[in-house]
Amino acid sequence: MNLGMNFTSSSSSWKSNDKASDQFPAGLRVLVVDDDPTCLRILEKMLRNCLYEVTKCNRAEIALNLLRDNKNGYDVVLSDVHMPDMDGFKLLELVGLEMDLPVLMMSADDSMDVVLKGVTHGACDYLIKPVRMEALKNIWQHVVRKKKHEWKEKDFEQSGSFEEGEKCQKPLEDVDYSSSANEGNWRGSKKRKDEEDESEDRDDTSQLKKPRVVWSVELHQQFVNAVNQLGIDKAVPKKILELMNVPGLTRENVASHLQKFRLYLRRLSSASPHQNALNNSFMGPSDPTFLNGLDFQALAASGQIPSQSLATLQAATLGRSTTKSTIPVALVDQRNIFSFENPQQRNNTGKQQVNLLHGIPTNMDSKQLANLQQSAYMSQSNLVPSHTVQPQPRTQLLNDIAGTRVSRNGIDFSRSNSEMRVSKNVVPNYDVYNEINQNRNQDWTLQNVGSTYGSSLHGGPDVLRPVLVESGFSSKGQSSIPVKSLGIDQQFNSSLVDNSLRVKAEMGFENGLYSGHFGQDDLMSAILKQQEGMGPVGNEFGFDGYHLDNLPV
Amino acid sequence: GYLDEQFIQLEDLQDEANPNFVEEVVKLFYTDSARLLRKIDLALDDRPFDFEKLDDVMHQFMGSSSSIGAKRVQRKCTEFQEYSKDGNFEGCTRTFQEVKHEYATLKKKLENYFQLAKVAR
Numbered sequence: 001m002n003l004g005m006n007f008t009s010s011s012s013s014w015k016s017n018d019k020a021s022d023q024f025p026a027g028l029r030v031l032v033v034d035d036d037p038t039c040l041r042i043l044e045k046m047l048r049n050c051l052y053e054v055t056k057c058n059r060a061e062i063a064l065n066l067l068r069d070n071k072n073g074y075d076v077v078l079s080d081v082h083m084p085d086m087d088g089f090k091l092l093e094l095v096g097l098e099m100d101l102p103v104l105m106m107s108a109d110d111s112m113d114v115v116l117k118g119v120t121h122g123a124c125d126y127l128i129k130p131v132r133m134e135a136l137k138n139i140w141q142h143v144v145r146k147k148k149h150e151w152k153e154k155d156f157e158q159s160g161s162f163e164e165g166e167k168c169q170k171p172l173e174d175v176d177y178s179s180s181a182n183e184g185n186w187r188g189s190k191k192r193k194d195e196e197d198e199s200e201d202r203d204d205t206s207q208l209k210k211p212r213v214v215w216s217v218e219l220h221q222q223f224v225n226a227v228n229q230l231g232i233d234k235a236v237p238k239k240i241l242e243l244m245n246v247p248g249l250t251r252e253n254v255a256s257h258l259q260k261f262r263l264y265l266r267r268l269s270s271a272s273p274h275q276n277a278l279n280n281s282f283m284g285p286s287d288p289t290f291l292n293g294l295d296f297q298a299l300a301a302s303g304q305i306p307s308q309s310l311a312t313l314q315a316a317t318l319g320r321s322t323t324k325s326t327i328p329v330a331l332v333d334q335r336n337i338f339s340f341e342n343p344q345q346r347n348n349t350g351k352q353q354v355n356l357l358h359g360i361p362t363n364m365d366s367k368q369l370a371n372l373q374q375s376a377y378m379s380q381s382n383l384v385p386s387h388t389v390q391p392q393p394r395t396q397l398l399n400d401i402a403g404t405r406v407s408r409n410g411i412d413f414s415r416s417n418s419e420m421r422v423s424k425n426v427v428p429n430y431d432v433y434n435e436i437n438q439n440r441n442q443d444w445t446l447q448n449v450g451s452t453y454g455s456s457l458h459g460g461p462d463v464l465r466p467v468l469v470e471s472g473f474s475s476k477g478q479s480s481i482p483v484k485s486l487g488i489d490q491q492f493n494s495s496l497v498d499n500s501l502r503v504k505a506e507m508g509f510e511n512g513l514y515s516g517h518f519g520q521d522d523l524m525s526a527i528l529k530q531q532e533g534m535g536p537v538g539n540e541f542g543f544d545g546y547h548l549d550n551l552p553v
Numbered sequence: 554g555y556l557d558e559q560f561i562q563l564e565d566l567q568d569e570a571n572p573n574f575v576e577e578v579v580k581l582f583y584t585d586s587a588r589l590l591r592k593i594d595l596a597l598d599d600r601p602f603d604f605e606k607l608d609d610v611m612h613q614f615m616g617s618s619s620s621i622g623a624k625r626v627q628r629k630c631t632e633f634q635e636y637s638k639d640g641n642f643e644g645c646t647r648t649f650q651e652v653k654h655e656y657a658t659l660k661k662k663l664e665n666y667f668q669l670a671k672v673a674r
Binding site: 035037038042130131133 | 563565571577581582584612615619620621
């Protein structure tokens with residue numbers, strides 16, 4: 001078992017780390033990326049002095065390749081914000097998506113908005129240059145914290161399935177299965193020092209070696225399919241897990257994947273000012289293979305979307321940098337279309353929608369989306385009218401909302417800090433959207449709600465259900481908060497929620513095209529809304545590849 | 554004071570295994586900053602003025618300077634950035650001359666410093 005061997009080797013490396021370090025984990029494998037050779041050299045030396053294992057590179061591309069070639073090879077990534085070949089935020093998101101490693105940003109720029117951007121993109125920390133030794137000495141905390149979060153999630157899920165001593169074996173078995181079933185990779189966890197005490201309380205030390213799941217395209221596809229099948233309101237991680245039937249995959253993995261997706265959706269919706277950056281980050285030429293592969297695979301897998309569309313989408317995403325206004329419209333329409341499509345073609349096209357959405361975060365291009373939309377439109381003639389009317393107001397609304405969202409993100413984050421849980425990501429989204437909707441109170445949204453609901457939606461209860469489901473999804477027990485914030489209790493609010501959901505969906509969709517990280521929640525909520533309790537709308541829920549834990553708390 | 558605590562940190566990093574670490578870093582700084590300064594020079598000669606580019610390159614230069622602790626240079630850079638953000642070409646050119654001046658002074662002082670350090674060793 002290759003994976004088994006990896007497992008043991010990682011555990012042994014962990015042990016050696018354990019022995020070597022006293023105050024902080026020596027041997028922490030750091031990848032530092034900075035285009036400035038002076039800074040790079042200084043950082044390398046400082047990190048070596050911290051007894052870390054340092055790998056330096058001056059190009060983001062190189063860094064990504066290094067990370068991809070050696071998925072298990074690094075514990076933390078340190079990246080500069082301003083780099084010539086790729087925006088640091090983009091790298092940040094890619095790393096969070098693909099490798100789920102803690103990423104710390106650095107910059108001489110300490111202006112609030114840039115720092116906020118880093119935080120919202122999921123940076124574990126933001127260091128101001130010149131970076132001091134003390135700051136570097138503490139970076140190991142982020143690794144531990146992150147692992148701890150993941151462990152906690154998994155513990156909840158695994159409490160029933162894992163027993164002492166079994167954990168070691170189970171991942172190995174799962175490895176076999178998963179490698180055959182899909183491309184999910186299991187990696188042993190590395191740093192367990194601080195968590196050791198905790199984990200021993202729950203389980204034995206085998207839990208320390210938490211395998212890390214890599215959400216490959218296929219795996220994600222399965223996830224999305226499962227979520228679609230279950231339906232938004234029923235797509236709980238446990239059921240998703242069952243449907244996916246991937247041995248070795250835990251409910252925790254699924255849940256964290258879902259969280260990430262929500263985060264992604266949220267970012268999509270909130271990051272309209274950052275859309276370009278996000279778009280660049282995702283669609284940038286930096287990683288055509290990955291993104292393209294992801295998109296194409298995802299979309300092609302469904303078989304519903306012609307490869308041409310995918311190609312166009314990708315091309316559009318890559319090429320898209322400034323067409324904000326057009327994209328939102330296109331995205332919105334597409335999303336609506338797809339969401340409407342979903343209920344109708346639940347069994348068959350659910351994948352399509354899911355795949356599409358799956359692809360969106362990574363490489364969707366506005367043009368391509370537009371293409372998709374158009375095709376969707378044709379197939380959904382009855383639905384189209386309600387959507388076609390809205391392109392312009394939607395654009396405005398989206399942009400406005402995106403703007404507001406961004407401004408609110410600071411608030412949300414500050415609020416969520418106290419919670420320190422995944423749900424916080426969801427809560428702010430909903431709150432923000434609700435507020436936005438209420439503030440806006442634009443006719444078109446209400447009209448849309450009325451019209452859409454009149455035409456295809458059933459109304460309050462159905463709407464509420466998806467929302468509730470989504471809340472349940474994201475918060476895992478803290479669903480009451482988002483629900484309340486949404487004001488689901490009230491019918492009026494439900495319509496607002498619908499609007500917010502729809503807006504979110506639109507924005508999420510849009511963002512999906514752009515960056516893939518933001519607006520996960522929005523996208524999901526939008527889809528939910530659209531589906532209106534039609535059933536498996538959870539295609540977006542499937543996109544749980546992004547760990548909310550990545551979010552800085 | 555031409556250099557701040559950051560420089561001291563760099564010196565702290567220097568040890569038996571890397572006896573010339575500081576000098577090495579400073580040399581890297583020279584090379585890289587020469588390139589950046591040249592870039593700014595060219596950008597200032599360019600028409601129409603690209604303030605964004607100026608700001609960007611200067612930001613990079615400022616980052617390098619701050620990492621070796623060249624605080625006077627860094628302060629001048631900040632001044633430059635204020636002008637470039639305002640789109641004040643006059644201010645930029647003027648300040649840039651000052652930046653170059655500070656940089657040259659710093660270089661000289663560092664050279665003296667390293668000479669003395671070598672002698673002291």
